[in-house]
Amino acid sequence: xxxxxxxxxxxxxxxxxxxxxxxxxxxxxxxxxxxxxxxxxxxxxxxxxxxxxxxxxxxxxxxxxxxxxxxxxxxxxxxxxxxxxxxxxxxxxxxxxxxxxxxxxxxxxxxxxxxxxxxxxxxxxxxxxxxxxxxxxxxxxxxxxxxxxxxxxxxxxxxxxxxxxxxxxxxxxxxxxxxxxxxxxxxxxxxxxxxxxxxxxxxxxxxxxxxxxxxxxxxxxxxxxxxxxxxxxxxxxxxxxxxxxxxxx
Numbered sequence: 063x064x065x066x067x068x069x070x071x072x073x074x075x076x077x078x079x080x081x082x083x084x085x086x087x088x089x090x091x092x093x094x095x096x097x098x099x100x101x102x103x104x105x106x107x108x109x110x111x112x113x114x115x116x117x118x119x120x121x122x123x124x125x126x127x128x129x130x131x132x133x134x135x136x137x138x139x140x141x142x143x144x145x146x147x148x149x150x151x152x153x154x155x156x157x158x159x160x161x162x163x164x165x166x167x168x169x170x171x172x173x174x175x176x177x178x179x180x181x182x183x184x185x186x187x188x189x190x191x192x193x194x195x196x197x198x199x200x201x202x203x204x205x206x207x208x209x210x211x212x213x214x215x216x217x218x219x220x221x222x223x224x225x226x227x228x229x230x231x232x233x234x235x236x237x238x239x240x241x242x243x244x245x246x247x248x249x250x251x252x253x254x255x256x257x258x259x260x261x262x263x264x265x266x267x268x269x270x271x272x273x274x275x276x277x278x279x280x281x282x283x284x285x286x287x288x289x290x291x292x293x294x295x296x297x298x299x300x301x302x303x304x305x306x307x308x309x310x311x
Contacts, residue, residue, distance in 0.1 A: 063277040065232050066109065067250065068241045070125040071096035071270040079159045083151035084193060089121050096270025097125040101132025103289040104239075104272050111239045113139050115228060117146040117246065118198050125270070126241040144193075144202060145223035148243035152182035152210025155191055177212070178259035184210040213245060213262065220249040233281065244302070247273075254283050268298030 071093030075082040089097065114130070116122045123142065130136045154162065154174065163171040174182050185192050186209075193199045193207040208215065232238050240250075244267055252262040254275055267273065271294070276285040288295050 063232050063235070063279075063281070064237070065275045065277070066104070066111070066239045067247050067267075067273045067275070068097075068100055068125065068129060068239070068271070069244055069247055069267045069269050069273075070119075070122040070241060071100075071128075073121040076269070081151045081154040081157050081159060081162070083148055083155045084119065085155050085191065086119050086198070087121060089124050093121065093125070093269065094128060097128035098132050100125075100270045100272050100289070101129035104129065105133045107289055109133075109237075109272075111135065111138055111237045113141070113231065113236060114239045114241065115141050115143070115146060116241045117148070117243060118142055118144045119147055119243070122146075122241050122243060126239075129239075129241065141227070143223060143227075144199060144207075145219045146240070146242045146246050149213060149216040149245035150193075150208045150211040152184045153189075153191075154182045155185075176263045178262065179212050179214045181212050181215070182210045213248065214259075216245050217249040217252065220246050221253050224250060224253070229281070232277070255286075266299045266302040268295060268302060271295065271298060 070089070072090045073082060073087045073093055074090050075085065075087045077090045077092065110133075114126055116126045126140065127136070130138055151174075159171060159175075173180050187194050189195075192209060193202075194204050194209075199207055206219075228238060228240070240247075247267050248262060248265055251257070251265055251267070254277075257265070268288075268290075272289040274285075274287050274289065275283055278284050290298075
């Protein structure tokens with residue numbers, strides 16, 4: 063059994079080094095190229111899919127569109143669900159990561175970005191950035207929509223959705239592609255690899271590079287690999303790792 067994960071290409075707010083979360087921003091030119099390259103890598107490696115899953119956020123949706131276009135598979139069925147959204151960064155959304163690190167310290171920003179259970183400062187319900195006030199979440203219960211999330215609470219929504227809607231399809235042999243976000247994919251990685259709360263803090267997922275998991279009959283990981291050369295993979299992972307650090311250190 064195989065499952066392919068792709069983190070969306072660089073977004074305009076990734077490029078500007080801003081906390082993005084559930085803010086619905088578009089891909090940058092680099093992000094569109096990353097998506098195209100990821101689609102070509104999947105095509106050239108002989109991958110094909112039966113169904114795709116993504117979030118409600120257009121940087122992931124458009125990445126998937128580009129990947130499928132590159133593979134000549136734009137006709138594939140796509141399921142969109144907010145449970146695959148990025149972690150909600152609360153009132154940090156829209157702030158520059160470097161400036162926030164200079165203000166609060168790199169250690170605090172690292173905790174907000176990468177710790178397991180620490181919540182960011184939460185939004186007020188009447189904030190324009192609150193999903194309670196966004197039309198795209200009109201069908202969801204406001205009790206379930208977050209005003210800020212830790213990785214732990216992100217996992218609490220991603221994994222039940224995966225187990226209910228996606229895992230059974232993979233187990234029956236359906237070829238599945240998931241295009242989502244850094245933290246929603248880290249939730250899956252932690253689950254698949256049975257990582258500890260501390261271990262997941264050091265996991266970096268590069269943008270646009272397909273990550274392939276192969277499972278045995280008990281859904282244990284047999285093999286894991288990226289469709290990229292080692293130099294490219296290291297460069298992209300280092301880029302993710304260094305977000306939020308002050309440049310004068």
